Amino acid sequence: GKVGLGDFEPLKVIGNGCFGKVMMVRYNKSGKIFAMKSIRKAHVVKNKKVRHTQTERNIMQMLNHPFVMKLHYSFQNSGKLYMVMDYLNGGDIFYHLSVSRRFSEERTRFYAAEVVLALECLHQNNLVYRDLKPENVLTDSEGHIRLTDFGLSKEDFQEDGQMNTFVGTTEYLAPEVLKQKGYGKEVDWWSLGVLLFEMLTGCPPFYSKNRQMTFRMILSAELNVPEWLSQHARQVIRELLVRDPSQRLGAGKRDAEDIRSHSFFAPIDFDAMMRKEVAPPYTPPPLANDDTSHFDSRFTAKVAEDSPTQSPEEPTAFEGFSYQSPSYRGNPAAAASHV
The missing domain is CATH 1.10.510.10 (Transferase(Phosphotransferase) domain 1)
Known part of the structure; x- marks a missing residue:
C-alpha cells in the first residue's frame, strides 16, 4: 500500500526553516528512525520554488551513492510535501x-x-x-x-x-x-x-x-x-x-x-x-539511533507535531512527487542502483 503521514510517528524537531521543518520520525511498520522534511506548498508556490523542490526530490531518488543523502519515501497532502530520508545523528x-x-x-x-x-x-x-x-x-x-x-x-x-x-x-x-x-x-x-x-x-x-x-x-x-x-x-x-x-x-x-x-x-x-573501507579519523561518541544532541537545541526543544496548513492555489504543480524506494517495499534485492 501507499505510505503516508499516518505511517510515521513524530519524535523531535531537528531543523526549521521558512519552508517548513525537519523532524525525526519513527516508521511504525519497522520501528526504523528517519528524518522527515515537510514543506508548505503555499510557500513553495509563492516563492517560485516548485522546480527547486522537485529537483531536490529527483536527485535524492535518482542517486544511489554512499555519500549522498537517499530518499526513501515522498508523499503529499493538500497543504504539504513530505520527504523521508535517512536520519543521521552525527551532526553536520x-x-x-x-x-x-x-x-x-x-x-x-x-x-x-x-x-x-x-x-x-x-x-x-x-x-x-x-x-x-x-x-x-x-x-x-x-x-x-x-x-x-x-x-x-x-x-x-x-x-x-x-x-x-x-x-x-x-x-x-x-x-x-x-x-x-x-x-x-x-x-x-x-x-x-x-x-x-x-x-x-x-x-x-x-x-x-x-x-x-x-x-x-x-x-x-x-x-x-x-x-x-x-x-x-x-x-x-x-x-x-x-x-x-x-x-x-x-x-x-x-x-x-x-x-x-x-x-x-x-x-x-x-x-x-x-566501499566505505576507509575508517573515519574521527568517530562521534556512541549515541542511541534516535539521539539529537548533535542538533541545535533551538530546534529540538520544539514540539514535534505536523502543523495544519492551507492548500495552495495550484494543486497540479506537484504531480508525480510521491515515491517509495524499492528497498523499502519489502524487497531489498530490488533496490534500484543509479551509480
Missing part, C-alpha cells in the same frame, strides 16, 4: 567545526575526499550541486559524510553549457557566479576550496560582516593561506581557489579526477573509500 560539519574550531589535516582530508566522491557522482549525472557549505555536509554515527539539501542544484547540465542563476551561500559563491556572465560545474570545486580552507583554519577565506564587502573580496582580495598549513594543503587550496574557472583544479573534462590525483589526497585510497 558546521556543528563539528563549532566544537573543534578547526580540524587536523587528516580529518579534513577524509571529509573532503568523501565530498569529492559525492560531487563526482553528481557531475557524472549532469548535476551541479551549487550549495556546498559546512551545514550541508552531514555525518553519520560512524563519522562518514553525506551531502544533503539539493534544492539549489542544477539538473541536466550539459558539458559545455552555462548557468546564469545567482544562487548559493555568500561566503561560498564562486567569482564567476558573482560576475553573472555564465558559469559551469567548476563552481562546485571553488566551493570545495572554501570548505577545505574553513575546515583547516576555522573560517572561510573571504569574509566580512558586510555582504557586499564579502562579494568584493571574493572577486579581488588576495588569498592569504596560513604558512602553518602543510605545503600540499596550501597548494590544493590555491589551485581550487583560482578565480579563472578554466584554470581551476577540476576544470573541464578531467573534473574530479584532477582533484583525486592531487598530492594532498595521496594518502587516500579512493576505491576503498567508495
Whole structure:
C-alpha cells in the first residue's frame, strides 16, 4: 500500500526553516528512525520554488551513492510535501567545526575526499550541486559524510553549457557566479576550496560582516593561506581557489579526477573509500539511533507535531512527487542502483 503521514510517528524537531521543518520520525511498520522534511506548498508556490523542490526530490531518488543523502519515501497532502530520508545523528560539519574550531589535516582530508566522491557522482549525472557549505555536509554515527539539501542544484547540465542563476551561500559563491556572465560545474570545486580552507583554519577565506564587502573580496582580495598549513594543503587550496574557472583544479573534462590525483589526497585510497573501507579519523561518541544532541537545541526543544496548513492555489504543480524506494517495499534485492 501507499505510505503516508499516518505511517510515521513524530519524535523531535531537528531543523526549521521558512519552508517548513525537519523532524525525526519513527516508521511504525519497522520501528526504523528517519528524518522527515515537510514543506508548505503555499510557500513553495509563492516563492517560485516548485522546480527547486522537485529537483531536490529527483536527485535524492535518482542517486544511489554512499555519500549522498537517499530518499526513501515522498508523499503529499493538500497543504504539504513530505520527504523521508535517512536520519543521521552525527551532526553536520558546521556543528563539528563549532566544537573543534578547526580540524587536523587528516580529518579534513577524509571529509573532503568523501565530498569529492559525492560531487563526482553528481557531475557524472549532469548535476551541479551549487550549495556546498559546512551545514550541508552531514555525518553519520560512524563519522562518514553525506551531502544533503539539493534544492539549489542544477539538473541536466550539459558539458559545455552555462548557468546564469545567482544562487548559493555568500561566503561560498564562486567569482564567476558573482560576475553573472555564465558559469559551469567548476563552481562546485571553488566551493570545495572554501570548505577545505574553513575546515583547516576555522573560517572561510573571504569574509566580512558586510555582504557586499564579502562579494568584493571574493572577486579581488588576495588569498592569504596560513604558512602553518602543510605545503600540499596550501597548494590544493590555491589551485581550487583560482578565480579563472578554466584554470581551476577540476576544470573541464578531467573534473574530479584532477582533484583525486592531487598530492594532498595521496594518502587516500579512493576505491576503498567508495566501499566505505576507509575508517573515519574521527568517530562521534556512541549515541542511541534516535539521539539529537548533535542538533541545535533551538530546534529540538520544539514540539514535534505536523502543523495544519492551507492548500495552495495550484494543486497540479506537484504531480508525480510521491515515491517509495524499492528497498523499502519489502524487497531489498530490488533496490534500484543509479551509480
